[in-house]
Amino acid sequence: MDKGIDLLSGKVSRDLRWEQASHHFRKGGLIMLLVYCFVCAAVMIYWLNLNNQIAKTNRLIEAKKQGITGLKKQESLHLALKERLFFMQSVLANNESKTSEVVALVFAMDETGIETTKIELGKKEAVVFENSVDNALLMSTFLEKLKGLDSRFSAARLDKMNRQDEGNYFTTVILTGDETNSK
Amino acid sequence: MTLTALLTLLAVVVAVVVVIPKASEAMKATKTLETDKATLARLTTKLAFLEGLEAVQLQERNDLLLSVMPSRKDPVLSYSTIKILAQEASLADISINVSPGLVSSDSAQASGSAQITETKKDSMSFDFEGAGSKDQLMNFFARLEAVAPLMLIKELELTGGSADVFLAKLRIESFFYDLPLTLGKIDSPLPALTPQEEVVFEAAKTYQKLPSGGEFTIIPQGKDDIFKL
Numbered sequence: 001m002d003k004g005i006d007l008l009s010g011k012v013s014r015d016l017r018w019e020q021a022s023h024h025f026r027k028g029g030l031i032m033l034l035v036y037c038f039v040c041a042a043v044m045i046y047w048l049n050l051n052n053q054i055a056k057t058n059r060l061i062e063a064k065k066q067g068i069t070g071l072k073k074q075e076s077l078h079l080a081l082k083e084r085l086f087f088m089q090s091v092l093a094n095n096e097s098k099t100s101e102v103v104a105l106v107f108a109m110d111e112t113g114i115e116t117t118k119i120e121l122g123k124k125e126a127v128v129f130e131n132s133v134d135n136a137l138l139m140s141t142f143l144e145k146l147k148g149l150d151s152r153f154s155a156a157r158l159d160k161m162n163r164q165d166e167g168n169y170f171t172t173v174i175l176t177g178d179e180t181n182s183k
Numbered sequence: 184m185t186l187t188a189l190l191t192l193l194a195v196v197v198a199v200v201v202v203i204p205k206a207s208e209a210m211k212a213t214k215t216l217e218t219d220k221a222t223l224a225r226l227t228t229k230l231a232f233l234e235g236l237e238a239v240q241l242q243e244r245n246d247l248l249l250s251v252m253p254s255r256k257d258p259v260l261s262y263s264t265i266k267i268l269a270q271e272a273s274l275a276d277i278s279i280n281v282s283p284g285l286v287s288s289d290s291a292q293a294s295g296s297a298q299i300t301e302t303k304k305d306s307m308s309f310d311f312e313g314a315g316s317k318d319q320l321m322n323f324f325a326r327l328e329a330v331a332p333l334m335l336i337k338e339l340e341l342t343g344g345s346a347d348v349f350l351a352k353l354r355i356e357s358f359f360y361d362l363p364l365t366l367g368k369i370d371s372p373l374p375a376l377t378p379q380e381e382v383v384f385e386a387a388k389t390y391q392k393l394p395s396g397g398e399f400t401i402i403p404q405g406k407d408d409i410f411k412l
Contacts, residue, residue, distance in 0.1 A: 029187055036194055040202050047205045050212040057219040064226035065369055071233040072366065075373060077241035078233075079363050084248045085380040085387075087304055087360045088333070092383060099336040100324035107317050115343070122338035122354070 102127055105152065109145045113138040117170075127153075127175040134168050146173060153177050225370045232373055244384065251331045251387045253359045258283040258307060261332060261357040264393055265309060268330065272323035274313035274351075281309045304360045308337070311353040320351050331390040333358050 068075070099121060106129050110116050113134035120128040133139045139161075149156045154177025162170045253260065258281050269277045315323070320341065327334055338354035376384070 026187070029190075033190060033194070036198075040197065043202055043206050043209065047209040047212065050209055050216055054212060054216050054219060057216065057223055061219060061223050061226060064223065064230050067230045068226065068233060068369055071230070071236075074233050074236040074238050074241060075366055076363070077238065077245055078236055078373065079366060081241060081245050081248065082374070082376060082380065083363055084245075084252060084360050085376065085383050087358075088248070088252055088387065089379055089383045091333070091335070091358055092386065095335045098325075098328045099339055100321055100328055103324060103339070103341070104321055107321065110317075116341075117343040119339065119341040121336070121340075 105149070109142065111141075114142050128159075129173055129175075131171045131173070132168060133171060136167075136169075139169050139171075142171070149175060222370050225372060229370070229373050232375065248384070248387055250392050251333050251390045253332055254362045256283060256305060256307060256359050257332070261307065261309065261334060261355075264330060264332065264334070265311060265327065265355060267393055268323055268326045269311070269313050272315060272319045272326065274315040274319055274323060276312065276314045276350075278312040279309055280311075281307060283307055304358075306356045306358045309334075309353075309355040309357065311355055312351065314348055314350045316347050317349065320349055323351075327355065329389065329391060331392045333387075333390065 102121060103119060106116055106119055106127070109131070115132045116129055117132050118128075118130040131142065133142050143158070146156050146158070153175040155175070157174045157176070158171060159174045160170070160172035164170065262279060262281060265279055266277065269279075313320075313323070324336065324339075327336065334355050334357045336353050337356045340352040341349045342352075343349050
């Protein structure tokens with residue numbers, strides 16, 4: 001009862017799956033090959049394009065270099081000017097306050113009865129000056145004038161004051177903190 | 184099947200022989216191109232800047248600055264300038280001492296780069312003594328700080344004497360700056376003058392140049408032509 005002819009054997013079914021898989025594999029392989037070719041072509045085109053751009057840039061660089069070489073005189077003159085100005089700037093930056101101005105400022109305190117007897121500049125970054133003042137009344141005037149130097153110097157220190165037998169005074173004043181005078 | 188295997192093998196060979204080396208080269212070329220473009224940009228900027236400069240104007244500016252700050256240590260020029268100004272201010276008992284030290288010369292510069300560096304920028308000190316009234320001395324100081332070559336009073340000692348006469352002892356500093364020997368790399372940037380440097384240049388324009396030649400006249404002695412009887 002169980003015996004008969006089996007026309008649809010399992011073997012036939014297995015061949016069909018193999019055929020389908022093979023078809024998909026070929027199709028996938030073709031797509032991968034196309035993608036691969038595309039990538040290869042893209043790499044080559046990119047490489048060629050870069051080389052072209054480099055060559056073009058180098059040509060431009062050479063042209064610019066020739067242009068700059070042709071203007072060598074301007075370049076050397078500009079460099080000389082700039083370096084010299086830079087050095088002068090550093091020199092003048094440390095000596096912004098002119099000595100003549102400071103001396104004039106000290107001498108401006110003189111009047112009848114008040115005489116500057118000595119001025120020292122540049123030592124210990126201070127201005128030291130000595131005065132002879134005839135009497136106490138003029139001493140008061142002198143001290144008022146000294147206060148007026150506050151606008152220029154951060155400190156005006158009366159270092160010494162000696163009263164002589166004749167009634168006159170000898171003073172020593174130290175001015176410090178002149179921002180424009182850092183000698 | 185055989186064709187597929189052949190194509191795969193071909194693809195691997197092409198990848199190893201051509202694609203991978205070219206991809207590597209392309210990566211290097213990308214960096215090279217970036218560097219070249221940066222260089223080109225620098226050169227373009229520099230060239231445009233240089234094209235905007237006028238040689239005649241630059242030469243005039245350099246000449247002016249050279250008179251204010253000479254390129255060589257010139258003790259004679261500074262000495263004569265100080266002496267002329269002291270005489271103009273009618274100062275008495277004038278005394279000027281200077282120790283110039285190494286005086287730059289062409290032969291000295293050719294002997295080694297160390298000496299070139301040493302003489303690139305420097306200063307000389309002059310010890311000055313003179314006597315005069317307040318007005319005379321103030322006039323002298325003001326003139327000294329306003330003439331070319333640039334000189335600065337670094338130290339000053341004024342001592343009052345009799346009859347409103349002061350004895351002045353000064354240490355005067357005179358400066359010089361050698362010309363640049365090289366231009367540097369061609370693609371190195373060339374900065375424009377800063378506003379501070381423009382201010383310094385405007386200040387340099389105010390320095391007056393004294394007429395020279397009067398102080399040290401060369402008196403010819405002996406024969407000019409030794410072959411002539």
